[in-house]
Amino acid sequence: MEQITVSMTVNKRPVTVRIQPYARLIHVLRNDLDLTGTKEGCGVGECGACTVIVDGLNVNSCLVLVASMEGKEILTIEGLADSEKLHPLQEAFIKHNALQCGFCTPGLLLSAKAVLDKKVQPTREEIKVAVSGNLCRCTGYEQIIDAIEEVASKGQE
Numbered sequence: 001m002e003q004i005t006v007s008m009t010v011n012k013r014p015v016t017v018r019i020q021p022y023a024r025l026i027h028v029l030r031n032d033l034d035l036t037g038t039k040e041g042c043g044v045g046e047c048g049a050c051t052v053i054v055d056g057l058n059v060n061s062c063l064v065l066v067a068s069m070e071g072k073e074i075l076t077i078e079g080l081a082d083s084e085k086l087h088p089l090q091e092a093f094i095k096h097n098a099l100q101c102g103f104c105t106p107g108l109l110l111s112a113k114a115v116l117d118k119k120v121q122p123t124r125e126e127i128k129v130a131v132s133g134n135l136c137r138c139t140g141y142e143q144i145i146d147a148i149e150e151v152a153s154k155g156q157e
């Protein structure tokens with residue numbers, strides 16, 4: 001099949017890839033752009049491990065064809081921290097022990113960022129709904145919600 005060219009912005013950097021039209025975003029991020037912080041769990045839209053932010057919305061990158069990403073702004077976990085300084089959500093996850101194996105963590109952090117970008121101080125219930133598509137097999141979720149709520153309560157994004 002003939003390859004297509006897609007130009008997008010990934011973590012504030014313009015990127016152009018030449019790719020098969022059926023390629024999924026997660027595989028382009030991981031295999032072509034070396035952004036392996038985005039994890040593939042189920043590969044079918046069930047676990048949220050592959051979550052990235054596209055034009056402000058958290059999406060499952062395993063369900064997205066890169067062909068639909070022309071001109072889009074994509075944020076992956078590699079772009080969350082501000083150069084050397086961790087994002088407040090990352091600091092809060094560490095403080096609250098909100099991770100164990102860490103496989104779900106990039107996706108959870110980006111779903112959390114998406115909700116904080118939309119609403120400065122979401123309630124605990126709103127936070128739970130916002131990350132309900134992100135499954136974690138390790139933590140029991142309480143520490144994750146505590147961490148996000150702490151950042152939300154300070155009005156940080």
Ligand code: FES
Binds near residue numbers: 045049061063
């Ligand atoms: S890997 Fe995409 S939702 Fe599970």
Ligand code: FES
Binds near residue numbers: 099102104136139
């Ligand atoms: S920390 Fe292991 S799956 Fe969430």
